[in-house]
Amino acid sequence: MFKISKLSILIASAITASALVGAAGAQELTGTLKKIKETGSITVSHREASIPFSYLDDNQKPIGYSVDICNKVVDAVKAELKMPNLSVKFQPVTSSNRIPLLQNGTIDLECGSTTNSVERQKQVAFGNTYFVINVTAAVKKSSGVNALADLNGKTVSTTSGTTSVALFKKYKRTETADIKSIYGKDHAESFLLLADDRVAAFVMDDVLLAGQIANSRSPADYKILPESLNTEPYGPMLRKDDPQFKKIVDSTLAGLMKSGEMEKIYTKWFTSPIPPKNVNLNFPMSPALKAAFTNPNDKGAE
Amino acid sequence: MFDLFFQSSSEGEPLWWQMLASGLGWTLATAAVAWVIAFTLGSFLGVVRTMKNQWLVNIGNAYVELFRNIPLLVQFFVWYFVLPGLFPAVKKMVNDMDPTTHQFVTACVCLGLFTAARISEQVRSGIGSISQGQRNAGYALGLTEAQTYRHVLLPMAYRIIIPPLTSETMNLIKNTATAYSIGLVELFFRTREMGETTFQYFHAFGAATVIYITIAMTANIIMGIIEKRVAVPGYISGAK
Numbered sequence: 001m002f003k004i005s006k007l008s009i010l011i012a013s014a015i016t017a018s019a020l021v022g023a024a025g026a027q028e029l030t031g032t033l034k035k036i037k038e039t040g041s042i043t044v045s046h047r048e049a050s051i052p053f054s055y056l057d058d059n060q061k062p063i064g065y066s067v068d069i070c071n072k073v074v075d076a077v078k079a080e081l082k083m084p085n086l087s088v089k090f091q092p093v094t095s096s097n098r099i100p101l102l103q104n105g106t107i108d109l110e111c112g113s114t115t116n117s118v119e120r121q122k123q124v125a126f127g128n129t130y131f132v133i134n135v136t137a138a139v140k141k142s143s144g145v146n147a148l149a150d151l152n153g154k155t156v157s158t159t160s161g162t163t164s165v166a167l168f169k170k171y172k173r174t175e176t177a178d179i180k181s182i183y184g185k186d187h188a189e190s191f192l193l194l195a196d197d198r199v200a201a202f203v204m205d206d207v208l209l210a211g212q213i214a215n216s217r218s219p220a221d222y223k224i225l226p227e228s229l230n231t232e233p234y235g236p237m238l239r240k241d242d243p244q245f246k247k248i249v250d251s252t253l254a255g256l257m258k259s260g261e262m263e264k265i266y267t268k269w270f271t272s273p274i275p276p277k278n279v280n281l282n283f284p285m286s287p288a289l290k291a292a293f294t295n296p297n298d299k300g301a302e
Numbered sequence: 303m304f305d306l307f308f309q310s311s312s313e314g315e316p317l318w319w320q321m322l323a324s325g326l327g328w329t330l331a332t333a334a335v336a337w338v339i340a341f342t343l344g345s346f347l348g349v350v351r352t353m354k355n356q357w358l359v360n361i362g363n364a365y366v367e368l369f370r371n372i373p374l375l376v377q378f379f380v381w382y383f384v385l386p387g388l389f390p391a392v393k394k395m396v397n398d399m400d401p402t403t404h405q406f407v408t409a410c411v412c413l414g415l416f417t418a419a420r421i422s423e424q425v426r427s428g429i430g431s432i433s434q435g436q437r438n439a440g441y442a443l444g445l446t447e448a449q450t451y452r453h454v455l456l457p458m459a460y461r462i463i464i465p466p467l468t469s470e471t472m473n474l475i476k477n478t479a480t481a482y483s484i485g486l487v488e489l490f491f492r493t494r495e496m497g498e499t500t501f502q503y504f505h506a507f508g509a510a511t512v513i514y515i516t517i518a519m520t521a522n523i524i525m526g527i528i529e530k531r532v533a534v535p536g537y538i539s540g541a542k
Contacts, residue, residue: 096494100503123501155401160485161498169315182401183485189383196387198397 001125032108033081039104041087042069044075045107048092049188051211051260051281052269053131058276062090065269069130069253069262070236076252094186095161099123109249110237115163117232125235125242126235127249128296130262132288135164137201137259138194138209141223145200148227154196155180155201157193163301167229168203171214183259187212194222201225205232207270207283209277214279231288232301262293306505311496318496325492325514332409332488333475339414340421340474347418347426349451362422369419374412374480381412382484402487409481409488417474424466428459461532468525472518479514489513 029037036042036054046062047054053066056180078086101107115133117125127169137156139145144152150195158164160183166184172179175224182199184190191212202209206224212302236249257263263285268274307319314322351362369377386393396404408523432455440450479490489510498504 021484096498099501100497120501160491165495166311166499180401182405183491185483185485192383198385198386199401251484263486 004046011256029081029127032239032245033077033248035105035184035265036086036108037081037083040083041089042074042109043089043091043107044074045093045101045110047094047096047112049186050113050208050214052274053207054111061251062092063275065265066111066113066130066234066236068265068268069256070109070258071179073109073111073127073236073249073252080248081170083245095159098237100236102239108238113205113234113244114237115205115232115239116235116298117163118300118302119187120237121240121300123240125238125240125246125283126300127246128257128297128298129233129235130253131207131234132286132292133231133232135159135167135204135232136206136209136228137203137225138213138222139201140194140197140221143200144220146225148225151191152177153199155182155198155219156201156203157184157190157199158174158203159184159187159190162204163231164203164205171229191216196287202207203229207281210281210283214281215277219279230301233292233299250296258292259298264279305504306500306528307509309497309500318500321492321496322489322509322513325487325489328406328488329475329478329490330517332406332413332478332481332486335410336413336417336478337474339410340417340470343414343418343455344421345421345425348429349456351422351426352429353447361383362426366419366422369373369416370423374416374477375483376397377412377416378480378483381408405481405484406484408484409478409486410527413474413481415468415478416431420470420473421467424463424470425459428463429455431462432458458534458537461529461534461537464525464529468529470522471525475518475521476514523540 001243011195017234028034033132034036044067046056046064049055050064050066054062054064057063073112074086078084090162091101093101093110093112098107098110098112099120102110113131114120114126116129118124137145137148137151145151156168157180158168158181165183172181180253181203182193184193187204187208190202190204193199195216197235206228213219216222236253238245238249256265266285270281270285273280307322309319310317311321315321335340347362347365350358353359372380386396399407429451436454436458437450440454444452477490481488482491482494485491493506493510498501500506
């Protein structure tokens with residue numbers, strides 16, 4: 001008898017606890033979740049040429065590592081709001097307009113290749129880091145450039161609106177380097193300048209360089225310099241001061257990381273052939289990224 | 303609100319107002335050089351298209367249709383990315399050039415040729431609006447075709463087209479903003495850069511709006527003064 005009554009107490013407390021959780025779950029919606037509930041739709045942004053994070057396939061459909069992750073977040077939102085028929089809109093954005101479009105409510109979640117920096121956190125919020133990159137340069141093997149120092153007296157390209165611009169400017173000042181830079185308005189254009197021998201190097205995040213190289217006409221002609229100007233985390237971008245939505249984003253990502261599903265998504269996009277040309281980026285997971293998966297966090301780069 | 307303009311973009315870089323001012327300098331320089339190209343070539347083509355030689359008329363018409371019907375952004379891309387890729391000689395030339403100079407020259411040529419098509423259309427219609435009697439009068443006086451254009455037709459035609467030429471000049475100034483697409487560090491490029499770096503888009507674009515309006519209005523006023531100065535009494539704006 002005694003045992004049973006102890007069990008019944010346990011059951012009773014479990015019921016009470018779940019009722020409490022239920023009450024907490026039913027709290028009033030705020031921010032993005034409220035907007036999604038009211039409009040019946042969520043708008044996720046994508047990039048057009050950020051391979052393999054977020055880009056367009058042959059049918060002009062957004063695909064990629066970040067898009068897969070975002071779809072998981074969208075699934076979590078559907079479950080949370082109990083709206084299985086939630087309409088999901090995809091909106092293309094660029095390096096330059098992603099922050100204003102997020103702030104003015106055009107997009108609700110940015111899943112591309114966006115660096116989480118302390119400076120940007122003054123304007124927007126970021127979910128858990130899902131990628132870590134090094135800022136470096138791609139060069140042609142035939143150019144004889146083996147280090148950043150070899151770029152002295154040469155011209156390099158970079159994409160305007162990216163954190164690489166400021167980093168590279170800083171690098172130019174610290175070294176007694178005489179390097180000229182020109183800006184492409186997207187990664188494809190900056191790479192075109194390199195492919196056409198108009199510049200000696202393209203300064204950008206290593207993985208984006210690998211993506212451009214893999215999809216170029218002759219990937220064997222290029223190499224990525226081992227040096228690093230900076231290490232930066234990528235994360236999904238959302239509006240600031242939106243705790244409910246951030247909680248869903250963070251817990252979804254943390255769940256994927258803990259369950260090992262994130263590694264599967266990683267393998268799918270970074271070490272297997274990917275559309276549109278079935279090229280393999282051969283970009284194994286870095287120690288920094290493994291650490292980020294073990295301890296999910298949203299710390300920004302300085 | 304205005305202190306942002308007195309902050310530096312990053313350590314060791316100029317202040318934001320200085321960045322915008324240097325952008326304004328490129329904008330004005332590009333607009334000025336492009337205007338000279340556009341006015342010279344546009345006048346020439348406009349005249350050619352009203353002459354008797356049908357071949358010249360056709361060539362002039364083809365030029366106008368080609369440059370008027372392709373979006374300006376596409377033209378920039380062609381001049382900057384496609385042309386050097388097609389011709390090794392051009393590529394060698396642009397690679398030897400300072401990259402900023404190359405962007406500036408490309409922007410001036412692209413905008414100049416584009417605007418020339420539009421100015422030529424205005425010059426042609428200006429000449430067309432003068433009665434046939436004036437041309438005949440010129441010939442009756444024993445003037446050659448060239449002399450008739452120089453002393454009879456063009457002096458009137460230019461006066462007639464000052465109003466559309468004014469809006470074309472203002473358009474040209476505003477069109478320089480598309481040069482951001484080839485990386486020329488003009489005013490719009492600097493504005494975007496300021497927005498992207500500080501995330502204060504309202505400040506950056508607010509300042510750009512005021513600057514663009516100011517320079518376009520200044521061009522408008524200058525053209526207005528010219529119009530008054532050269533007015534022929536009893537003719538259009540010279541009526542008063």
